[in-house]
Amino acid sequence: MTRAALAILSLAALMACGEPQQSVQYRGGKYAGKPDTPAWESEQFGADRAQWEREIRNRNLKQSEYTRMKGGG
């Protein structure tokens, strides 16, 4: 009885050494963090995620002057 209690107690003490999950959590393929409206659910994009991602990607690529030069602006 005492041995079992000791084992449970030591396991409980070890739990304190664990690290909390830091990375983005997904449940059922969906974000499961604190609720915040995603950037694409805005007035401009109207929940069109694909369009938002395209826009951001274009902006991203425009940061390279080599790409801008090749594309001719």
Added chain:
Amino acid sequence: MARMKFICDAERCIECNACVTACKNEHEVPWGINRRRVVTINDGVPGERSMSVACMHCSDAPCMAVCPVDCFYKTEDGVVLHDKDLCIGCGYCFYACPFGAPQFPQTGAFGMRGKMDKCTFCAGGPEENGSQEEFEKYGRNRLAEGKLPVCAEMCSTKALLGGDGDVLADIFRERVLVRGKGAEVWGWGTAYGKPEAKKEEPKS
């Protein structure tokens, strides 16, 4: 899915502090708060390097780990944000952050520490996108407008890049390959030409 990151090219940063100014202006950041700073190493010595530093939106953010009220969260795009309604201004995140990103406004006559403020990657906070409440607490939400952080987008030398980490890595890789390395990048050779490039004077 994008994983938003900043990268600062120390070979290009000219310490103009435009990123700092743009950030303060865009978000109407209060007096005494600097969400972004330019750090210079070996200032005044040939070969000095400057770097623009703000919240790096860590993949494994130490501020999130130490917050006693768990006010931090990470968006789907990997942007580390926090909820000012939950923040108690304890300052643990300031000690945990290796970049000195969390800032604390002084409130009241005795300089009491206010709620934490930091770079939001121009993504606002948990309030409704583009709302006045969001702007007052966290600044403008440029991501919801389909734009990248203002500090990176207006950088004149494109030293500071912001956006999807994979795309940034490609841009940076291409840049490094084009410009070479070591003495080719900066120094006497770049400014005045390399010794081997000198033309031999014609013999008379």
